[in-house]
Amino acid sequence: MAGPRFQALTGFRDFLPKDTAARNYLFEIWRSVARRYGFVEYETPILEDTALYLKKSGGELSTQLYRFEDQGGRDVTLRPEVTPSMARLVAQHQRDFPKPIKWFEIGQCFRYERPQKGRGREFFQFNVDIVGEAGPQADAELISLAIDTMLTFGFQKGDFIVRVSDRQAWVNFATQRGVTEKGITDFLQIIDKLEREKPDVTAEKLGALGLSTDEVNAFIANPENASAAFETIREELTARGLGDYLSLDLSIVRGLAYYTGVVFEVFDSRKSMRAVAGGGRYDTLIETISDGGVAMPATGFAMGDYVIRNLIEETPHTELQMAAWLQRNAAACDIYLVLADDSKRSAALEILSDLRNAGISCDLPFSAAKVNKQFQNAERSGARFALVIGSEFPELKLKNLSFRSEETCHVLGLADWLTERLKQPDGPLLA
Template sequence: MFQRPRGTRDFSPEEMAGRRWALGVLQNVALRHGFREIQLPTFEELELFTKKSGPGIVEELYAFKDKGGRDLALRPEMTAQVMRFYVNDLSKRPKPLKLFYFGPCFRYENPQAGRFREFFQFGAEIIGSKTPETDAEAISLAYHQLRALGLNKFDVRIGFIGIYRELLRRLKLSDQDSAIALHLLDKGDVDGFRRFAAKCKVPEKMVEHTLSLRECKGGPEVLETVSIGPARDYFAELVDALTALGVDRWQIDLGIIRGLDYYTGMVFEIDAPALGAEKQICGGGSYDLVPLLGGEEDVFTTGFALGFDRVLLALEKEDVKIEDTPLEAYVIAVGETVRKKSLEITNRLRESGISADFDSMRRSLSKALKYASLVGARYAVIVGEKELLKGVVTIRDMRSGEQKEVGISELVGHLRA
């Protein structure tokens, strides 16, 4: 017997109903915020992901050679793909360009609760704008999406990785060494950071100052401890924009250092405490990937990715009811002579926008009704020979058990009532 690969999942019809509903909510909120949807390939050239991803991502890639000898990889995330698409085909469009997308991503990591080798992301990007309002709009979209799903217990934390990049620049660290240092800080590996800083001959005073920044959390007042003035001015404008956009709970947390190496300015994360150790459900920030992907100019972008699977798990932890779309009508033919008519009735219901199925196994009435109950049908539509002669069918309410005869011409209106 074949088993599914480790770190992957199968989804039942009931689970897919919930996933479709949740995705629909995310998409609708994005559309209301002026974003437009794109779709991206599942695999890309390997170098797209190795060129600017952090060391942790590169180590987890599913990479392979195709039959033509080309080095390819399943996508570990989708931001680099969006910017590749932008450089190739979208760069002449009016700015800002607001895009969203959804799909599976792949990383070879140790599967555990809330962490899989195949996982799903919903992402959004605002391309071509570098203002506090742009950053606030990205945070606002993620915030209002989670609220629309019904999630109540989540924390929005906002940082500024530009502070760390400026410190590392002053220390004259190479791009590669800076990436390693930021990766260690992002993972909270304080001892590893100390060892690496010592190897790079970073003064102990600067090491302690850098580590102390990670503890700066709270309101705008925490920025008074930051020696880099532009960060303070930026956050003041960001806070005003967030308030105007209805984002009413957040905190500044300079301990946020995104593991992907292309973030340059604002970074943010959203946590769902109910998930425990794997509580992060969203992460993003501002960056400029265009020059690295062959673009001719700097194009600043702000975006984020929602961990779709973790968001659903957080909803489950909060007992949020995920909407389902049950089968509205199950049509049962009682007798050979009415079988064709039952199919016609099923088709008429479907064309009228009513979800309908029919008994294709030619079961007895009692067994067909039992099946209708098991699949959660709202109504059973019983097509009998005698009733058909009168131009009626019998409708059975599968919740109450009540039955009544309804004219075939009135069936659609009755089911919609």
């Protein structure tokens, strides 16, 4: 039998209810941690002027754009990342906000690249930025937020590490060896791909710039090449009790051309996938986007939904935490009304409205059905309880669908009673 004619495009996803709930779990963690750190949420359009991404992104990004001409003849692009949009917004409105600006956005992005584990052509990105603060204390704040985000997902010490570097250290390295300004751009791309490219390819590319693999590896191996900014960040993280999650790794430079200083990436310790999150300092991007009109230091990082969800599902203790959240939050309702006496439908509808008005999630069948069938529907809905309305009305039965326990309740004061009952943990009744 032939399959459906239309399906989601390659690299794009449909979100069934369970997938939507899992995505909402990620969003809730992201928002809660960002707000805990004093960041406020903003939002930018997913469609932007293409020139915004050609200004200073560099690397492979310009070849991965979903770019087209709209009906007004404008060259536009579905955003491949959030940072340039944030920089544009700050450049336009920075006078309206005290500094430093601490903002975050959860937004959908699009890149035309080969779908693989942890990567699709559309994805949601958690983007967190501090604008207007040049000191490494701002970088430390972001790295701390990234670590706390991982811990809030349930990851533990040993599950992940934050690898920190300084792009400026590599610029100095290349400049001291006579590499031209254009050559430095190529050089940073080579360093960014050290772990992904074959050694002989890397050696050939470095040789074209008058450099060798040995001197590059020696630079990476020497901790004395760490910048003063890194030392400050390490002191800051240690004071917060998070120093053990930090590792100096000068092989990290990040692929986008707008990075100017400290950069970092969060990796799972098993290295089963690409970076979970990454970012760094981009002190000249806002000035570039505003054509020299606004010069402001900035630093930020992003975490995508693909990789973090994969890592959660591959780590038993984080998967259990997400499963527990989904059990509490992904059900269609908390209480399913079972009508054991069809003559009580009007009473059941009144109860339904009262409970919903009290903020209790509940449902009932649209048409008459056998009681066993109604209980089956209740369990399929994911409801914690079934409220049985039968011939004993105004007395009712509340059945715990997980533990098959039962309580008697009364229609008078029902909404208040159920509100308190729902706050109690599931389990066999001890009464």
